[in-house]
Amino acid sequence: xxxxxxxxxxxxxxxxxxxxALAAELRAFSDGYLDGPALxxxxxxxxxxxxxxxxxxxxxxxxxxxxxxxxxRRRHGTPLDYDELERWTRVGYERxxxxxxxxx
Numbered sequence: 001x002x003x004x005x006x007x008x009x010x011x012x013x014x015x016x017x018x019x020x021a022l023a024a025e026l027r028a029f030s031d032g033y034l035d036g037p038a039l040x041x042x043x044x045x046x047x048x049x050x051x052x053x054x055x056x057x058x059x060x061x062x063x064x065x066x067x068x069x070x071x072x073r074r075r076h077g078t079p080l081d082y083d084e085l086e087r088w089t090r091v092g093y094e095r096x097x098x099x100x101x102x103x104x
Contacts, residue, residue, distance in 0.1 A: 014067070022068065023068060023072055026068050026069075027072050038084045040069050040070075040080055040081075041080055041081045041082070041084035041085040041087075041088055042084065043069050043088075044065075044066040044069035044080070044085055044088070044089075045066075045084070045086070045088025045089040045091065046088050046089075046091060046092035046095070047062050047065055047092065048062065048063060048066035048092060049088065049090060049091060049092020049093035049094075049095070049096060050062065050092040050093070050095060050096035050099075051063055051092075051096070052089070052092075052093050052096070053094075053095075053096025053097040053099075053100060054096055054097075054100050057100075070085065
């Protein structure tokens with residue numbers, strides 16, 4: 001029950017005006033860079049996947065960054081390509097795992 005309560009509170013905090021202001025700032029910066037939903041999925045997936053490959057060695061800021069990219073919408077409201085997000089998360093995980101093992 002405690003886990004559910006914390007999860008719910010985290011979801012509420014993510015919807016606060018401050019979070020929306022940060023999302024707007026990211027949108028303003030990334031317009032032109034991440035115009036397509038597939039590019040946002042790639043950036044978010046690789047970021048989150050690489051963190052999943054070695055969570056004990058990172059604080060978790062990568063997940064916040066990935067979440068911001070997932071929530072970000074273009075001016076015209078183009079949704080994220082969730083199939084691409086899943087694919088790129090696997091790619092990020094594989095790359096992060098290889099880096100942890102010292103591979104390329």
